[in-house]
Amino acid sequence: MKIDRVLDTDEKTPQELTLMAYERQKDEDKTKIVDDRAITCGNIEGWWMRTTLYIKEAQESTLCWLALPVHGNQAIIASILTTTEGWQRSGPAIMASLQSLVPLDPAMVLTQRIVGLDTASTLLSDxxxxxxxxxxxxxxxxxxxxxxxxxxxxxxxxxxxxxxxxxxxxxxxxxxxxxxxxxxxxxxxxxxxxxxxxxxxxxxxxxxxxxxxxxxx
Incomplete structure (x- = not known):
């Protein structure tokens, strides 16, 4: 699993972001979308896409993307590459893990860090x-x-x-x-x-x- 942050979505929806990720990887003859739908993580609605992928001299694989919007016209995109057999065995656990993601407001995180530093400085000074x-x-x-x-x-x-x-x-x-x-x-x-x-x-x-x-x- 790989998780990336999109710093500027250019006002694209989570569905559009997953489609863009798919377009960069697709092969007309070897790639097929098998699951494409809205998904809720906590109280945030994102988009989920799962595809089958053929890799030469390798097992049939599954490539997935999850896009979640983040405050400030940003987004988080999680991508997963595994074998089809691996997905059949661990898919439910992977989905449960993904749906436990909680995107944080970058401004709030920065504020909390500043408050934490101020608190630590006060503690040390005393x-x-x-x-x-x-x-x-x-x-x-x-x-x-x-x-x-x-x-x-x-x-x-x-x-x-x-x-x-x-x-x-x-x-x-x-x-x-x-x-x-x-x-x-x-x-x-x-x-x-x-x-x-x-x-x-x-x-x-x-x-x-x-x-x-x-x-x-």
Whole structure:
């Protein structure tokens, strides 16, 4: 599956956009439209087209396009190339995946990013040893889980112990900055057995440090 954004649709409808995509690929003798209809993704109406496609020295294939309008005279076009056998096997899952697409308003996304940056800047500017004090002296255990095969629920494969304290950057083996500057030091120790057949145990230790003003890490 490939998803592209059309920055200027020139006021073309989703149906016209899928037809344009088809025209670029069609071969009069080897391409045939088998499904051509309106489709709804969430509350947005787009257009869907599926064709059969013959590729030399390859299996009979299926080429599909989905076009969805986006605010600002833009559009999203999803294209899918698979074998006919693959489509027969996975077509319903592919359609369900496509119909879960939610096109976002580019202006809204940009606004949200700006707000996020402003919020992050405010948070960093307010960092002090006092504001970080609730995070100092923590000691927590966490389960590590993993989905295996077609399991509906994850299984436990290990655990992690997370602690935090006041420390210096020199304690994590980094030579940059003021070696004796104090900050928040977090230590993560984990043990996992990712493969239940081999039973190989993997132990890891990670150290993370940040100055109390958030300017060094």
């Amino acid at each position: 960092l002090t040893q006092e504001s970080l004090s609730p995070s100092i002296g923590q000691s927590n255990w966490r389960q590590i889980q993993q989905y295996q095969g077609e399991q509906v629920r994850p299984i436990d494969i290990g655990y992690a112990h997370i602690t935090s304290r006041i420390g210096t950057i020199s304690e994590i083996g980094t030579s940059s900055g003021n070696q004796e500057e104090k900050g928040l030091l977090v230590e993560v120790r984990s043990r996992i057995v990712p493969n239940q057949e081999t039973k190989i145990v993997t132990d890891t230790v990670g150290y993370y440090w940040m100055s109390f003003d958030g300017k060094e890490e």
